[in-house]
Amino acid sequence: MQKFLSMNFIDEVKWRGMLHTIMPGTEEILKENNIAAYVGIDPTADSLHIGHLVSVMLLKHFQRAGHNPIALIGGATGMIGDPSGKSQERNLLDLKTLRHNQESIKKQLSKFLDFSENCENKAILVNNYDWMSRFSFLDFIRDVGKHISVNYMIAKDSVKKRMNSNDDKDAEGLSFTEFSYQLVQGYDFLHLYKEHNCKLQMGGSDQWGNITTGTELIRRMLQGKAYALTSPLITKADGGKFGKTEKGNIWLDPEKTSPYEFYQFWINTSDDDAEKYLKIFTVLNKEDIENLVKEHSEAPHIRILQKKLAERLTLMVHGKNAYETSIAASQILFGKGTKEQVQQLDEKTFNAVFGGVPRFSIKKQILTEGITIFDLLAEETQVFKSKGEVRRLIKDKGLSLNMEKFTNPDEQVTNEHLINNKYLVIRQGKKKYSIIITE
RNA sequence: GGGGGGAUUCCGGAGCGGUCAAACGGGGCAGACUGUAAAUCUGUUGGCAUAGCCUUCGGAGGUUCGAAUCCUCCUCCCCCCA
Numbered sequence: 001m002q003k004f005l006s007m008n009f010i011d012e013v014k015w016r017g018m019l020h021t022i023m024p025g026t027e028e029i030l031k032e033n034n035i036a037a038y039v040g041i042d043p044t045a046d047s048l049h050i051g052h053l054v055s056v057m058l059l060k061h062f063q064r065a066g067h068n069p070i071a072l073i074g075g076a077t078g079m080i081g082d083p084s085g086k087s088q089e090r091n092l093l094d095l096k097t098l099r100h101n102q103e104s105i106k107k108q109l110s111k112f113l114d115f116s117e118n119c120e121n122k123a124i125l126v127n128n129y130d131w132m133s134r135f136s137f138l139d140f141i142r143d144v145g146k147h148i149s150v151n152y153m154i155a156k157d158s159v160k161k162r163m164n165s166n167d168d169k170d171a172e173g174l175s176f177t178e179f180s181y182q183l184v185q186g187y188d189f190l191h192l193y194k195e196h197n198c199k200l201q202m203g204g205s206d207q208w209g210n211i212t213t214g215t216e217l218i219r220r221m222l223q224g225k226a227y228a229l230t231s232p233l234i235t236k237a238d239g240g241k242f243g244k245t246e247k248g249n250i251w252l253d254p255e256k257t258s259p260y261e262f263y264q265f266w267i268n269t270s271d272d273d274a275e276k277y278l279k280i281f282t283v284l285n286k287e288d289i290e291n292l293v294k295e296h297s298e299a300p301h302i303r304i305l306q307k308k309l310a311e312r313l314t315l316m317v318h319g320k321n322a323y324e325t326s327i328a329a330s331q332i333l334f335g336k337g338t339k340e341q342v343q344q345l346d347e348k349t350f351n352a353v354f355g356g357v358p359r360f361s362i363k364k365q366i367l368t369e370g371i372t373i374f375d376l377l378a379e380e381t382q383v384f385k386s387k388g389e390v391r392r393l394i395k396d397k398g399l400s401l402n403m404e405k406f407t408n409p410d411e412q413v414t415n416e417h418l419i420n421n422k423y424l425v426i427r428q429g430k431k432k433y434s435i436i437i438t439e
Numbered sequence: 440g441g442g443g444g445g446a447u448u449c450c451g452g453a454g455c456g457g458u459c460a461a462a463c464g465g466g467g468c469a470g471a472c473u474g475u476a477a478a479u480c481u482g483u484u485g486g487c488a489u490a491g492c493c494u495u496c497g498g499a500g501g502u503u504c505g506a507a508u509c510c511u512c513c514u515c516c517c518c519c520c521a
């Protein structure tokens with residue numbers, strides 16, 4: 001891959017706000033040569049979520065700068081569980097799940113990184129299970145454990161926190177397994193240093209302790225010099241957790257998070273965060289982003305930053321079709337969505353637009369006879385928990401049936417209301433939709 | 440081992456025999472305003488129903504015409520002194 005970046009990697013991540021801590025000498029060695037660097041990814045699920053994207057983007061910029069990116073699937077470490085930032089011991093993964101997750105994750109990574117053979121500095125994917133599983137316990141504690149003192153290991157913040165559990169009732173102590181985590185991760189670094197001449201490990205700032213265990217191991221065992229670079233943990237301006245909605249994580253897998261929801265997540269970014277995210281999650285250059293920011297400040301209601309952000313991410317992760325469908329869905333759901341517009345949708349588009357919306361089915365017979373809105377939404381279906389809730393919503397003018405406000409509690413719902421003789425579109429407030437399908 | 444305090448509706452927290460479905464704050468939901476933002480304002484926030492009824496105040500009993508409120512036992516939390 002040719003160099004895409006006008007500036008070097010460090011300057012690039014600096015202006016993008018992706019640099020938290022960096023080990024002295026890192027900048028120099030990156031300038032001298034193209035080197036290899038890796039980030040670790042826990043294969044705890046068969047999909048990445050957007051919380052992983054910072055690390056992935058680090059690798060992407062790294063590759064664009066002409067260096068060699070390595071993505072490490074933490075098959076072995078995933079079986080242990082990183083104590084950093086966790087107050088509880090983690091569930092362990094079995095081997096079959098692990099391989100499945102690895103495959104799925106690689107597919108997703110290839111949307112960001114160039115793994116192709118003809119790429120000069122192609123990305124590679126490794127799984128630390130492949131070398132750790134062959135390591136016998138005895139060999140490990142003799143050849144690796146020998147070089148690092150417990151004193152060194154317990155000085156790490158992540159370990160310290162868990163050891164002081166007596167003044168924190170939530171903490172549950174630290175098992176030996178978890179305690180060993182940093183050593184295993186440290187050995188990964190050593191392994192990659194030997195096998196792939198990997199001189200740099202990157203990750204979130206919570207990984208600093210684990211990464212430096214690796215550089216320390218390399219120094220002691222191989223008299224080698226390896227480097228570390230971390231990026232700040234992503235925050236939201238309102239203090240909330242990044243990447244989560246009330247429904248949970250935002251996944252890259254369209255089965256887990258529909259492209260529409262994915263698109264909407266980025267569209268809903270606050271002004272305060274949009275510029276920051278644009279820098280971190282897209283490869284737009286400095287000039288482009290500055291122009292966008294300027295445009296945005298002149299006409300903030302257009303929300304050009306959010307639109308660009310959503311566009312770039314959705315295109316990259318889900319492709320053109322999904323992106324366009326997401327826009328179409330957004331226009332119907334938030335724009336001047338009318339009954340007529342919805343009526344015109346063919347079944348396929350309808351399903352795409354309302355793809356992530358909860359569905360309920362009822363017998364058509366019920367509508368033929370007519371039913372009150374209360375029985376329909378709280379009795380025959382569980383769109384709402386209780387009839388009182390429906391009553392309240394109607395009173396507050398917050399309920400729409402087929403894109404039209406439903407204001408008369410006495411009105412019966414019948415076949416007449418069905419769109420395309422098949423379904424009803426229920427909307428609560430502005431954003432929350434449900435679909436009732438007759439059968 | 441001794442002494443004391445507490446458990447209330449999603450959370451925090453009032454209520455201390457009837458006027459309690461339970462103050463107030465937070466959160467949630469909706470409306471107005473807007474940019475699918477933020478802030479603000481308004482309404483609403485146990486269930487069923489037009490008045491009214493039913494189920495809720497850690498659990499089980501009891502006193503009373505009437506109990507979240509009083510008594511007994513149980514469970515769980517917290518504090519102080521050893």
